[in-house]
Amino acid sequence: MALLELKNVNAGYGEFRVLFDVSAKVERGQIVAIVGPNGAGKTTTLRTIMGMTTLYSGDIVFNGRSITRMPTHKRVELGLSMVPEGRRVFRTLTVYENLVAGAITKRAWEKLEDTLEMVYNIFPKLKERRNQIAGTLSGGEAQMLAIARALMSRPDVLLLDEPSLGLAPKIVIQIFDVVKKLRDEAEKTILLVEQHVKHSLEIADYAYVLEQGRIVLEGEAQKLMKDERLKKAYLIF
């Protein structure tokens, strides 16, 4: 059974429908990528999983349990966590306080010290800068902090929304490296939304292609990389 599953999801914002009949599965221990052009509904898919959109019909099942009617904070408590697009660290808080804010749920709070150590191991730079105001971090550091902050809730599934957006090419490679490590070493399950289609498919196990709110293509990432339609559509290879 998939760890996270979307079943015929129709969702949007108020009257404005964005997702049409989206079904997708995320298996435990995998990186699943959602790729597609701007405005396809990638971010909306992640926001719908977190309960921040209007769900018209369909079901979202996490760990065998329907979470469709739960408020966002309950979903975090159950083990979902999202890194929002554009990083959005708490700019007026220190690096350390950002991490503490990420561990506010009951499930995470008791293990705060352990998680902090784990996160500092993955991102040693954050330990150096723990007393710095987050608003003064560079783009790459802020992205590291945003990922670390999401890890502080000890999620089973990490949702990453455009983690490479607006970052220098060298930093982009570092970020993808971290995402891969999170699966391989920290045994996290990851749902990745990205515009860097090639990088994403290289590290992903499975991928969905979203266009105009509909899933138009899906399959194992390695196979999708060879798909002629995808190559043409994104001119990536």
Add this chain to the structure above:
Amino acid sequence: MISVEPMLLVQNIVNGVFMGLIYSLVALGLALIFGVMDIINFAHGDFVMIGAYLTFLLATTLLVDPTLTAFITMPLFFVIGVAVYKGIIERVLGAEPLIQIAVTVGLLMVLRNLALMIFKAEPRGVPFTVFGFPINVGPITIAASRLVAGIVSLVALFLVHMLLTRTKWGIAMRATADDREVAELMGINVKKVYAVTFGLGISLTALAAALIMTFSRADPYLGLLYGLLSWVIVAMGGLGGVIGVLASGLIIGVIEAIGISVVSAGARELFIYLTFFLILWFRPRGLFGRR
């Protein structure tokens, strides 16, 4: 030329410092609610006024010192704050600012007219307090009640500062103030944070009211004075946290004292608002403005 007795000026300034600390305490609740929730609570000063009348009623009924009534009024005001949040404020979250203003101005009207209905326009003072004696330091005389009120205010400001910087709740409040949506994504129950923030902000007015009643009287228009002063302090402090509120409160207290000494008691507000305009002229985002 206006001539001022130097010792009198010093004495008034010392008094102004203590008044400034109390103003800071009143403004702190408003600053918390505005900072975390982005709600302009126009009824803030009138909670001080209701608190003052309640202090009068409790102190004269139970025959205890007005300061002690805070142990009852603070928890009570916390509950009232949460109830007002749940009943009124939560419904207008995310609504247009005009609607939010209308709602809190409506609340102000209800509180003020409630006081007018029950107490008419009569001021009421508590005729006793253990702090009703003067303290002489050299040529300066300070009322013990103001000294105590100032010190208790400072302690309360310090405790709120510790709450905001050292505790789980404080960090959740500041994260919510910073980015409400992301706070939700982190698993913070934002509506609970709002309820607690509103409750805390209102309960601080009860403490301030209990302290004020050791040297002043309750009257239905007390809310006007403290409401406006709080707004000036929050606008000047510019979201600079507890430190910003404290600094602005002290400036207002001292400026007011100088105004009283140099011109007349009637000129105090003139001085306060002149300072306010000047500061915002040169620093439009307030003394500690960030955004």
